[in-house]
Amino acid sequence: MKKVFFIISVIAILAGCSESVGEFNRNSDSKSLSPQRENVDPNSSIDGIDFEFVAIPYGCFAMGSCPSEYDRHRDEDKHRVMIDDFYLGKYEVTQAQWQLVMGNNPSHFKGENLPVDNVSWEDVQIFIGKLNELTGKTYRLPTEAEWEYACRAGTQTPFYTGENLTTEQANYNGQHPYKNYLRSKCLNKSVQVGSYSPNPWGLYDMMGNVWEWCSDWYGKYDTSIQVQLNPTGVEQGTKKVFRGGSWISRARYCRSANRFYGAPDYKYFNLGFRLAMSKATYIPTIK
Numbered sequence: 001m002k003k004v005f006f007i008i009s010v011i012a013i014l015a016g017c018s019e020s021v022g023e024f025n026r027n028s029d030s031k032s033l034s035p036q037r038e039n040v041d042p043n044s045s046i047d048g049i050d051f052e053f054v055a056i057p058y059g060c061f062a063m064g065s066c067p068s069e070y071d072r073h074r075d076e077d078k079h080r081v082m083i084d085d086f087y088l089g090k091y092e093v094t095q096a097q098w099q100l101v102m103g104n105n106p107s108h109f110k111g112e113n114l115p116v117d118n119v120s121w122e123d124v125q126i127f128i129g130k131l132n133e134l135t136g137k138t139y140r141l142p143t144e145a146e147w148e149y150a151c152r153a154g155t156q157t158p159f160y161t162g163e164n165l166t167t168e169q170a171n172y173n174g175q176h177p178y179k180n181y182l183r184s185k186c187l188n189k190s191v192q193v194g195s196y197s198p199n200p201w202g203l204y205d206m207m208g209n210v211w212e213w214c215s216d217w218y219g220k221y222d223t224s225i226q227v228q229l230n231p232t233g234v235e236q237g238t239k240k241v242f243r244g245g246s247w248i249s250r251a252r253y254c255r256s257a258n259r260f261y262g263a264p265d266y267k268y269f270n271l272g273f274r275l276a277m278s279k280a281t282y283i284p285t286i287k
Contacts, residue, residue, distance in 0.1 A: 015159045028136040042087040042277045044135045049100050051135075053087040053277065054202045056150050063148055064221065066255050069158055070179050071252035074258055079223040084230055088142055089274035091193035091204050092116075092212065093127075101130050108269030113153040113192040115210045120267040121240040124213055128275070142276035144241045144259070146233045149246065151256045153201040158255045160199045161207070165251050170196055170208035176250035190247050190270070206244055207254040210272035218261035239263055246270035 042053040064078035092115035099105050099112075106118045121129075121141075128139050142150070152160055158178070159165045167174040167184040171191050174184030194204045206212075216233030218241050233241070239261035245254030248270050251260065263269070 012210040019023075021156060030076050032157050034267050036114045040277075042137065046100055046159075047135060049096055050088040051097065051131075051139075053273065053275075053280070056083075056086050056088050056092050056146070056201065058083060058085040059149070059154075060227065061149050061152060061154075062156060065158070065255070069255070069257070070255070071255075073259065075220065075261070077183045077221050077223050079221055079225075080227045081145050081149070081231060082227055082229050083146055085279045086142075086146060087246060087277040087279060088146070088150050088203060089276065090202065092210060092272050092274045094193055099129065101127055101134065106267075109190050111192065114207070115193055115272040117190060117210050117272050118267050118269050119213075119272060121213050121262075121264040123267065124273050129261055131275075137277060139275045139277050141213055141273060143230070143232050144214040144216040145228075145255060146276060147212065147243050148256055150201060150203060151199065152208040153203070155200070155256070158257075165207060165254055168196075170205070170245075170254060171247045171248050172208040172245055172251055172254050173247070174251075176252075178251035181251075187247060207256075208249065209247055210244075210270050211260065212248045213271070214243055214246045215240045215271040218259070242273075255280065 003150060011111065035097065044051040049189070060082045062078050063081045065072045065076040066078055094113050095105050095107050095110070095116045096112040098116040105116070106123070107114065107116050108118050124141065128141070131137075132139055157163055161169050164178050164181055165172065171187060173185050173186045177183055190209055193209070198204045201208055217235070217237030218239040219234030219237050222228065222231070240263070241261050243257060243259065253260070
């Protein structure tokens with residue numbers, strides 16, 4: 001037990017969690033600290049259409065934004081989170097991928113390599129179920145914490161690009177820049193996935209292009225726990241979280257900590273998703 005405590009403390013310090021973390025408080029959705037690793041390749045290819053993933057390393061980070069961050073929302077309270085390693089889609093799910101699995105294309109903007117849009121959280125669950133049947137994999141949506149952790153990729157600035165976001169770095173509404181930066185172009189449409197440089201962990205379009213559904217119900221962060229392990233949000237609610245901003249969003253909505261939400265059946269022409277997959281089978285914590 002002392003060895004586990006020491007390893008966790010060192011990881012937390014190296015990852016930017018100040019102080020030693022002490023013993024984790026866990027909620028009913030938490031996982032064991034001793035996962036059994038699976039040797040599963042997350043990537044799939046069906047009829048020449050590839051589903052590519054990036055391995056996200058485990059670590060601890062400060063989720064949310066500090067009170068001084070420009071245009072910070074009241075629901076972005078900063079708190080410490082530890083995330084186990086997992087896989088996240090290298091790109092947003094495309095229309096070609098959706099068409100392959102679902103046999104239709106609900107998107108407003110048409111193009112095989114454009115991100116699928118106009119899909120609800122409920123639609124996405126059907127897609128994931130069918131894709132898992134086709135591939136034998138266990139794809140899912142990322143949790144909100146996983147999404148922000150992967151988006152930040154070790155950064156603590158408003159954007160993973162730093163203190164500002166330009167229209168050369170992401171597809172958003174440049175007519176509404178961050179703070180007092182200069183105005184720029186607005187394309188008024190989504191673009192092909194991977195059109196901009198990736199974040200430091202090799203993920204494309206985590207800011208802008210289309211909003212991305214997460215698995216969590218929307219609710220207030222629990223900041224009473226010293227360090228949360230793999231949080232999955234509140235147990236129930238009426239709205240699901242989506243993250244990242246879109247082609248029509250103001251720059252402030254593309255911040256790493258920004259949160260938005262909609263009913264599970266809500267859909268719009270700037271709302272899509274990317275896939276995730278766990279890297280381990282967890283032994284349930286005995287209470």
